[in-house]
Amino acid sequence: MINFQYLRASSPKSAIDGVRTDLSAQFIAGGTNLIDLMKRGITAPPKLVDINNLPLRDIADEGKTIRIGALALNSTVADHSLILKKLPLLAQALNAGASAQIRNMATVGGNMMQRTRCPYFYDPSLPCNKRAPGSGCGAVAGINRMHAIFGLEPVPDQHVCIAVHPSDMCVALAALDATVEVWGPGGNRTIPFTGFHRLPGSNPQKDNTLQHGELITALRLPDNALATHSHYLKIRDRASYAFALISVAAALDLKGKTIQQARLAMGGVAHKPWRLTEAEQVLIGKPATEATFREAAQVAMRGARAFEHNTYKLKLAPAAIVEALTRAAG
Amino acid sequence: MSRVDGRLKVTGGATYAADNQLTGLVYGVLVTSTIAKGRIKAIDTQAARKAPGVLEIITYQNAPKVPGYEAKPTGQTRVDGQEFRVFYNDEILFNNQPVALVLADTFERANHAASLVTVQYAQAPHQTALRPNLTKGTKPKRADDYLRGQANAYTTAPVRVEQEYTTPINVHNPMEPHAATAVWQDANNVTVYNKTQAVRIAQQDIMKAFNLKEENVRVHSPFVGGAFGSSSRVWPQEMAAILGAKKVGRPVKVVLRRDQVFNMVGYRPESIQKVGIGASPDGKLVGITHEAYGLTSSYEQFAERIVDPSKSLYSCPNLNTTYKLVPLDLSTPCWTRGPGESSGSFALESAMDELAYALGMDPIALRLANFAENDPENQHPWTSNQLRACYERGATQFNWARRTPAPGSMRDGDWLVGLGMSAGIYKAGRSPATARATLLADGSLLVQSATADVGPGTYTIMTQIAADVMSMDPAHVRFELGDSALPPAPGQFGSHTTTSVGSAVYDVCLSLRQKVLELASGQAITTRDGYVELLRQKGMPQLSVTKESKSGSEEKTHSGKSFCANFVEVWVHPVTGQVRVVKVVSALDVGKVINAKTARSQVLGSVVWGLGMALMEEGQIDHRFGRYVNKDLADYHLPVFADVPDIDVILIDQPDTILDPIGAKGIGEIGMIGFAAAVANAVYHATGKRIRNLPITPDKLMA
Amino acid sequence: MQHNEPDRNNNAGQEARRDFLKQSTLLTALSLTPSVVVQAAEKHLDEKAAAYFEQVTLKLTINGKPYTLSVEPRVTLLDLLRERLNLTGTKKGCDYGQCGACTVHIDGRRTLSCLTFAVMHEGQAVTTIEGLAEAGPQGKLHPVQEAFIRHDGFQCGYCTPGQIMSAIGCLREDRANSPDEIREYMSGNICRCGAYNNIVDAIAEVKKGGQKV
Structure with a gap:
């Protein structure tokens, strides 16, 4: 690891200024992913701007929306009474991720900035278009058991990336119609959560739509009628502290047995948290039964394709959708 | 009794290999290859040498000479072949092989400089996959095929099973990464603080490598952060530290990164096994055939005891085994908890379960019907055998009677319930060991032997044995280990520390007691003050006895084994394929139990290992690159708290009166033997899906 | 001082x-x-x-003692503790935040010292395994340390400092109300020796005893 320049920011503006002027500078908050990547030589920013002292930790009920400061810790959000009451799906997803210690360090903004856990990305001696553009995708003809089944548009070899986004929290946020507040050199803007992360396209090295120097300051989540019937289902290789093979965030607004509103998103299946709006449409107005859920799962799976080691996801994903919806409705 | 080293361990006071912060310490970081086979064309260390704090960079081009590397292999080493020679020449034999050692004044500077070393390779085609290379398999020099009765007799039996079972690479992954700190006192004297299960073996290896005498090499390893077989020979980190220290004339510490732990310090090799097993309709075994393939490196033959459980676990008139090793462009595997038996018993005990279903017979009844009264391998009587009691007490505790045999017939809510069992057998024996017992002027007792305590509780058990013989308060006994200058003991592996070193401690304390009795003219002394007084009267600063202890003729006339019966309840989610082990009962015959607390802990550990092997552990190599892809603890899954259910441990606790004077047999590995099969058998019972390829991950149950 | x-x-x-x-x-x-x-x-x-x-200057408190240090920004808190301050009780198991062996408390919260740079903790209070018991070879142990010994909550002892620091965090966070809850909230601490069930028993006992942690 190079001995980078370290700067401590005292205001969002000074933080942005600190990064803006230097294309290779980066913000550091919890550091739980960035430091890992730096240790393995995957990234080597010569300048880090520490944003931990910025006043961006508050969690507030603003009436129709809940605002979560970007520096709120994962554990703080997961344990917050407001979140437990109004957004239990988010709390569940947070607690399904990482470990208690990491949740005590990782911030909400940092969680969004997590990079993929694809092993080819993580080993500088192996090909990876995300890490080393043009070097090829190691996973596509390699060990791809953990990899994507959605969002795989045909692209030339030098752009191929079948990595998945690793976050659990982001799957819940994608389902819950969150928006991301961003401050940057060009002013402040708001990004719908589902537009925050991106598909690899011809730029697999880019995980999201942030511009250089832009700082996530907060998340805003609309209050909703989905709190009573929601479930985050995570299927993994061990019972805790493992990345998802498949995860599903499901939330329903039920009137009697009839579905009024539905939110559905998956993790472990695409380069970004995978919102399933078409499947949601299938659910609306229908009774909350297994048959309905199966129909939605079938719609959800349209366009999925698998590789040598992840064909199981074509079966596991719809099964997980049905299971998550069943538990949400229950 | 609680562990005597408990306080040190809970306060952070126990010093492991990387905790020795010697004055003037230099940090060594290894640079490793990115190809699996070929030659180094060029190493550029210029940029690294210019980096701040860098003292030296060692490559094959400037490494100090290792005289032992020039010697022809003697055939006397514990693994047959030419050991891997660190920084010896330009040859690359496996991926992630050490090619340079960067030495700097701080860890960060060494680490950064290591990233500046660039290596160019002339790549050669490599082979790292077992299955496509099976035709290259040959009989290892040190493992013979075995036959009793007719070969392949199972094919003539009215009821038979013939299946292939596979087990993947498992990596020991002790929590402590392998580390060594070395310092040369002068040109001929070196001290090494390392992570080893065998200070004497490490000492001998280093003596041989550097052509030094015993008194010139000192190895310290008082605490070992888990090893499980991975620290039973000298590996690159020790050699690198010693070479580095020689080069810079200061102490050098080398700690492996976690990814380096995956292929530099051994691993459990992958296996492909075929088991054929046949029985008459009443369940009497007619024949067993067990053919196994394993893998090894291109430069050594590491052979396992993979077919051994099949030879001895059941009474069966006809049995033949073969074992072939396929040399691949990987580092050499090594002993891994239950080395061979763990993989072999997965195949055997899965096949037994399949046979029970084919016969329509209860799996315990099938095993009892073929109970071996003597060791079928050699017809020797057992030194002791409580396997029947294991079946009986285990089944009762587990409530096996609730099991309805049909697959998928038991449920709890949404979950499918499966109950499975298996049996295990593991060698029990002892090696020569020497201990010294010294009565000190303050009336306390110091007992010493160059064994290790990698976690089983050796410090505690030896203290107890000594205190017991001397009728002393254990608080007044101190046991020392982990120093090559102490009286010789075997390495801590093969579940034989208590039988070997425990016997030595027992014997030497008996002698000391006898000496005391003689000195005191027949007056028995039982108090500390009494000992103080005796030594004072006799004008002796201390009284010391050293004694070697070893087995007698019983080794040739009897067969010593430990036994176990494993019972596992799993819940399988029918939709998502998730498997949860919800209850385990392990019943074991390990001879006499010296310390109930630490003995139980050993079994808990074996069960957790078995659970990992069954459900999640798999070293994955991308064979295009011959390189591990899951070389960290996020991608190589070890069981975590949430995976581990309540575990009932039943220790039959009957002394073995033949094997050794203390009645113990050995407990470190037996609990793992057959365990993975018990899980697979339970999964079959829950789902009707027979998974013959470990690990049993959700994707396999979705297929 | x-x-x-x-x-x-x-x-x-x-x-x-x-x-x-x-x-x-x-x-x-x-x-x-x-x-x-x-x-x-x-x-x-x-x-x-x-x-x-x-190098940059850094002031922080470790086990109640103030330190003024000059460190490179790239030095992790773990390496600072072990390699510079000789507080080797905190262990490096994986160095990537995947095992929990390096767990310490920062301002009372359980944290992985391998995944954070020391300079990020200016003015904060760090507690390591060395800071739990009263000083001296016979000094009074922390209740969780005592419980670990009593329940044999370790074998090799290497992950133990991290387990104990994490266990205290688990108790303080009120996540020790059932064996299953303990298991989930301790899952960030891997024990290859497999002492899990004994650790669960140790934590549950301290919880039941109601001692201040």
Whole structure:
């Protein structure tokens, strides 16, 4: 690891200024992913701007929306009474991720900035278009058991990336119609959560739509009628502290047995948290039964394709959708 | 009794290999290859040498000479072949092989400089996959095929099973990464603080490598952060530290990164096994055939005891085994908890379960019907055998009677319930060991032997044995280990520390007691003050006895084994394929139990290992690159708290009166033997899906 | 009491370093063009020259004692504890935040010391395994330490410091109300020896006993 320049920011503006002027500078908050990547030589920013002292930790009920400061810790959000009451799906997803210690360090903004856990990305001696553009995708003809089944548009070899986004929290946020507040050199803007992360396209090295120097300051989540019937289902290789093979965030607004509103998103299946709006449409107005859920799962799976080691996801994903919806409705 | 080293361990006071912060310490970081086979064309260390704090960079081009590397292999080493020679020449034999050692004044500077070393390779085609290379398999020099009765007799039996079972690479992954700190006192004297299960073996290896005498090499390893077989020979980190220290004339510490732990310090090799097993309709075994393939490196033959459980676990008139090793462009595997038996018993005990279903017979009844009264391998009587009691007490505790045999017939809510069992057998024996017992002027007792305590509780058990013989308060006994200058003991592996070193401690304390009795003219002394007084009267600063202890003729006339019966309840989610082990009962015959607390802990550990092997552990190599892809603890899954259910441990606790004077047999590995099969058998019972390829991950149950 | 570690690096260039630090720790100075030396360091051109400027001062409290240190920003809290301050009770198991062996408390919260730079903890209080028991070979142990010994909550002992620090965190977070809850909230601490069930028993006992942790 190079001995980078370290700067401590005292205001969002000074933080942005600190990064803006230097294309290779980066913000550091919890550091739980960035430091890992730096240790393995995957990234080597010569300048880090520490944003931990910025006043961006508050969690507030603003009436129709809940605002979560970007520096709120994962554990703080997961344990917050407001979140437990109004957004239990988010709390569940947070607690399904990482470990208690990491949740005590990782911030909400940092969680969004997590990079993929694809092993080819993580080993500088192996090909990876995300890490080393043009070097090829190691996973596509390699060990791809953990990899994507959605969002795989045909692209030339030098752009191929079948990595998945690793976050659990982001799957819940994608389902819950969150928006991301961003401050940057060009002013402040708001990004719908589902537009925050991106598909690899011809730029697999880019995980999201942030511009250089832009700082996530907060998340805003609309209050909703989905709190009573929601479930985050995570299927993994061990019972805790493992990345998802498949995860599903499901939330329903039920009137009697009839579905009024539905939110559905998956993790472990695409380069970004995978919102399933078409499947949601299938659910609306229908009774909350297994048959309905199966129909939605079938719609959800349209366009999925698998590789040598992840064909199981074509079966596991719809099964997980049905299971998550069943538990949400229950 | 609680562990005597408990306080040190809970306060952070126990010093492991990387905790020795010697004055003037230099940090060594290894640079490793990115190809699996070929030659180094060029190493550029210029940029690294210019980096701040860098003292030296060692490559094959400037490494100090290792005289032992020039010697022809003697055939006397514990693994047959030419050991891997660190920084010896330009040859690359496996991926992630050490090619340079960067030495700097701080860890960060060494680490950064290591990233500046660039290596160019002339790549050669490599082979790292077992299955496509099976035709290259040959009989290892040190493992013979075995036959009793007719070969392949199972094919003539009215009821038979013939299946292939596979087990993947498992990596020991002790929590402590392998580390060594070395310092040369002068040109001929070196001290090494390392992570080893065998200070004497490490000492001998280093003596041989550097052509030094015993008194010139000192190895310290008082605490070992888990090893499980991975620290039973000298590996690159020790050699690198010693070479580095020689080069810079200061102490050098080398700690492996976690990814380096995956292929530099051994691993459990992958296996492909075929088991054929046949029985008459009443369940009497007619024949067993067990053919196994394993893998090894291109430069050594590491052979396992993979077919051994099949030879001895059941009474069966006809049995033949073969074992072939396929040399691949990987580092050499090594002993891994239950080395061979763990993989072999997965195949055997899965096949037994399949046979029970084919016969329509209860799996315990099938095993009892073929109970071996003597060791079928050699017809020797057992030194002791409580396997029947294991079946009986285990089944009762587990409530096996609730099991309805049909697959998928038991449920709890949404979950499918499966109950499975298996049996295990593991060698029990002892090696020569020497201990010294010294009565000190303050009336306390110091007992010493160059064994290790990698976690089983050796410090505690030896203290107890000594205190017991001397009728002393254990608080007044101190046991020392982990120093090559102490009286010789075997390495801590093969579940034989208590039988070997425990016997030595027992014997030497008996002698000391006898000496005391003689000195005191027949007056028995039982108090500390009494000992103080005796030594004072006799004008002796201390009284010391050293004694070697070893087995007698019983080794040739009897067969010593430990036994176990494993019972596992799993819940399988029918939709998502998730498997949860919800209850385990392990019943074991390990001879006499010296310390109930630490003995139980050993079994808990074996069960957790078995659970990992069954459900999640798999070293994955991308064979295009011959390189591990899951070389960290996020991608190589070890069981975590949430995976581990309540575990009932039943220790039959009957002394073995033949094997050794203390009645113990050995407990470190037996609990793992057959365990993975018990899980697979339970999964079959829950789902009707027979998974013959470990690990049993959700994707396999979705297929 | 102030614990100042002797500077074991070359003292040359101290003045220049201080000037640089004045600039770099004040973000108002950011609009200034970084000095030629820093640019050189960033481009890896001549690191020997840049080395003089690489350290920053850091004040933090460890186990109740204040420290004033000069550290490179890239030094993790774990390596600072182990390699500079000789507090080797905190262990490096994986160095990537995947095992929990390096768990310490920062301002009372359980944290992985391998995944954080020491400089990020200016003014904060760190507690390590060495800071739990009363001093001396017979000093009173923390209730969780005692419970670990009583329940044999370890074998090799290597993950134990991290387990104990994490267990205290688990109790403080009120996540020790059932064996299953303990299991989930301790899952970030891997024990390869498999002492899990004994650790669960130890934590449950402390919870039941109601001792202050």
